[in-house]
Amino acid sequence: MRSTHAGGPRSGGSDRAFLLLACPCRGSVLLIDMSPEKVLGAALDELEGGRAVALCAIVETRGSVPQPRGTIVCVDQAARMTGSIGGGCVEADVRRRAHAALASQRDERATFELDHDFGYDDGMICGGSVEVTISILQPGTDGDSLAATVRQLIKGEAATLILRAPPPDRPALMAGAEATELCRIALEPQPTALIAGAGHIGRVLAQMVHTLGFRVVVLDDRADHASLKRFPLPIQVVIGDIAEMLGGFPINANTYVVIVTRGHKHDERALAAVLDSPAKYIGMIGSRRKVKVTLDDLRRAGANEERLARVHAPIGLSIGSVTAEEIAVSIAAQLVAVRRSERMPPTVGHRSGGSG
Numbered sequence: 001m002r003s004t005h006a007g008g009p010r011s012g013g014s015d016r017a018f019l020l021l022a023c024p025c026r027g028s029v030l031l032i033d034m035s036p037e038k039v040l041g042a043a044l045d046e047l048e049g050g051r052a053v054a055l056c057a058i059v060e061t062r063g064s065v066p067q068p069r070g071t072i073v074c075v076d077q078a079a080r081m082t083g084s085i086g087g088g089c090v091e092a093d094v095r096r097r098a099h100a101a102l103a104s105q106r107d108e109r110a111t112f113e114l115d116h117d118f119g120y121d122d123g124m125i126c127g128g129s130v131e132v133t134i135s136i137l138q139p140g141t142d143g144d145s146l147a148a149t150v151r152q153l154i155k156g157e158a159a160t161l162i163l164r165a166p167p168p169d170r171p172a173l174m175a176g177a178e179a180t181e182l183c184r185i186a187l188e189p190q191p192t193a194l195i196a197g198a199g200h201i202g203r204v205l206a207q208m209v210h211t212l213g214f215r216v217v218v219l220d221d222r223a224d225h226a227s228l229k230r231f232p233l234p235i236q237v238v239i240g241d242i243a244e245m246l247g248g249f250p251i252n253a254n255t256y257v258v259i260v261t262r263g264h265k266h267d268e269r270a271l272a273a274v275l276d277s278p279a280k281y282i283g284m285i286g287s288r289r290k291v292k293v294t295l296d297d298l299r300r301a302g303a304n305e306e307r308l309a310r311v312h313a314p315i316g317l318s319i320g321s322v323t324a325e326e327i328a329v330s331i332a333a334q335l336v337a338v339r340r341s342e343r344m345p346p347t348v349g350h351r352s353g354g355s356g
Helices: 036-048 088-104 143-154 200-211 242-248 264-274 288-300 305-309 324-340
Strands: 002-005 017-023 028-034 053-062 072-075 106-113 129-137 159-165 172-174 181-189 192-196 215-220 236-239 255-259 281-284
Touching: 036 053, 036 072, 036 143, 053 088, 053 159, 053 181, 072 088, 088 106, 088 129, 106 159, 143 159, 143 181, 192 200, 192 242, 200 215, 200 324, 215 242, 242 264, 255 264, 255 324, 264 281, 264 288, 281 324, 288 305
Parallel strands: 192 215, 192 255, 215 236, 255 281
Antiparallel strands: 002 236, 017 028, 017 181, 053 072, 053 129, 106 129, 106 172, 129 159, 159 181
């Protein structure tokens, strides 16, 4: 097998991760989808260069706001910001306050009101408020722990980021003061969409789920289909025997396997290769008749019934899709639904002849 291209977390790719925020002053936990590798990578670059950096996090929201709790950004000593709090005046003010906090070496906590009078420069009116902590990271004390966090994310492992934050009744403290609270941000690695099949549906789906924050890997045995022209960076394409590649892929609980090969026998071999894997999601294209034939074949081969029951087949949410683009939408929607909830809407079959 061979890989035609790949993108890395700190090499300009758009790798993402989930953030699970827990703040002791609120006692709440929230799962959200953000891009922390880029933010933490920029902060780490500053620390490795011997410069302090401000790491800012939204720890509370009220009303309608552009970004959820757990959103993180970093601001360096040149006032450059990596990440986004949501744009407009709030972002400009967070940047200004973080830059000032770096100069004074003070951790801060501030509340920003987003209303008609706040003057969003992009015309957006939210009407809520956000509470932001600004934590000053020091190269001599915070670099090693931040580097370890980034390494864990790059390896696809969950990690915990601990930020100092002044308590609500003391909005500013010298960095590292004893009265500072600790906010723990649990980072889940970016989910991987492992797409078996580089046909029409696979091509459309790969582009679609990439925009949804998945790392995307496409497998096919046809070099003319698995090409840079059809799958531009940062999508990774690997050419070889599909079942063999699936069997050797490091599938974990954050992997979503989508089987959309060009035919029934390819789909069956692909499913057999991943059936006993710890994948978060396994879905296979096909009509109900084709799915029944495939599952019956695997049963006769000794497949575990419990494992078969967790396969999403026929694949996709029931939206009446017909074209490759519509089918890709239904599959992408199902992946999002699995990410966000264990309760799934009904599925619908998509053609028995494969994806091309």
